[in-house]
Amino acid sequence: MSSRRYVLLGVADDGVFSRLKAEIEGLPNVEVIRGLSIGDFDGVSLAVFPTGVRYSGVPVSEVPTIVKKHLEGDKTVDQRFDGSVLPSTILPSRQKRIVLERVGVIDPESIDEYIESGGYEALKKALNEMSPADVIEEVKASGLRGRGGAGFPTGLKWEFTAKSEGKMRFVIANADESEPGTFKDRVIEEGDPHRLIEGVLIAGYAVGASQGYIFVRGEHSLAIERLKKAIADAKERSFIGENILDTGFSFDIRLVPSAGGYICGEETALIEALEGKRGQPRPKPPYPPQKGLWNQPTLVNNVETLANVPSIIMKGANWYRSFGTESSPGTKVYSVLGNTVHTGLFEAPMGITLRELVFDYGGGLKDGEFRAALVGGAAGGFIADLDTKLDFEGVKEKGGMLGSGAVLVLSDKADAIGVLLSIARFFKRESCGKCVPCRVGTQIITDIMTRVYNGNCTRKDLDVMLDIAYNMKLTSFCPLGQSVHLPVKTALEIFRADFESRCGD
Ligand SMILES: Cc1cc2nc3c(=O)[nH]c(=O)nc-3n(C[C@H](O)[C@H](O)[C@H](O)COP(=O)(O)O)c2cc1C
Structure with a gap:
């Protein structure tokens, strides 16, 4: 046998x-x-x-x-x-897997399987054959953009960090992932933890850092368990520590579970939390590449961003650019949920249409007709146009944002009002309280949405809600409060009649 x-x-x-x-x-x-x-x-x-x-x-x-x-x-x-x-035809067959290539295929707790499947080769290549500047150039040439939401060019951020003066530099993998509907980073951490570690090490080498952190959401216990083991195993094999693989490069990685709170995923609040303070955002500028952890140059990157790096180093920027679009190269791991037949993670080239994601990857609607999708998580926007291209520019053109790539699909039988109420409640609960517009605005929006939900509102309430959300966008201290406007505005654009049907004049 x-x-x-x-x-x-x-x-x-x-x-x-x-x-x-x-x-x-x-x-x-x-x-x-x-x-x-x-x-x-x-x-x-x-x-x-x-x-x-x-x-x-x-x-x-x-x-x-x-x-x-x-x-x-x-x-x-x-x-x-x-x-x-599996694994050659993981459904749907159109998936293009780069960051998820080993997930569900190798034993995530075995460093040997990671190595046998080509793992840590990119680190060896970077350390032995490339200068830190070469690594930055390759990442810049790949066109990789941050997968944590904002889509900032990764290579450029690495360059800023490398060029900033400081006593020491840090790399932080942002694994706090608390955006409702988003679970891509957790799956990478649980399914292929060494890939993330390899990405952090290469980033550390490129920017001249000696200490890395993986700031992981505290509730993700399996991810924490596996990352802990992976870090220990990588230390034992001399991938982490002093004089890594006899190349003279020394780098340590610490795993820090987050105390909780959506705001701790915002990079400056994350840094505050890492310093042992209450997780609240700092004013920007200065940005973390200039003054981050302990006021030293700090690179903060999302897990999916870093997980792309080993493949870019091994296969090159041109190979990476052969997927996706000109301005958003590579793949994206979309978290699909809601009324589709299949829900879960799909890694596909950037720029597929919402129609393809819903019907080809998600298998179509489980019940009813397509009505809209909330693209980009709770802080994203509702989009009704199935021809929307799912890349940074395509979603922006339709008035939304790609964000973390969470796509909540709603059929005509879904309760859009209930969805917006739960988004409002989420922001109210997660507002850190630092600034008035967000602290008070999220409360008022939740109150109005509760009345809408209960059919105890007037049409004027809807305009007041939109007005408050708009003012929050203009005046909130950080993107948490600023982003409430998008789901409120787009929900009212698409579902206004549903909302009004619950309201009196
Ligand atoms: C409220 C809030 C929560 C955030 N949560 C996360 C998160 O969980 N993970 C993440 O990578 N970025 C999160 N971000 C974005 C980070 O501030 C930062 O832009 C990102 O980690 C940078 O990495 P990237 O350039 O690789 O995307 C959040 C931002 C805000 C405003």
């Missing part, structure tokens, strides 16, 4: 996991690992390697049958076999 591996995908179901472990106990050359949900999986899925046959919606009761049949010669258990085979 050849060596066989069962990879649990989808929801981390302890029942299926422990049953699998029990079923294979004592069998030679068989193992079970926890992989991850990477899109298009409903319920618990199971992939069996080396064939890669995938079962969907596996209940605990069917685990013994699947194990037995597969051990008897790769026979599929038809009622659960969904017709797809």
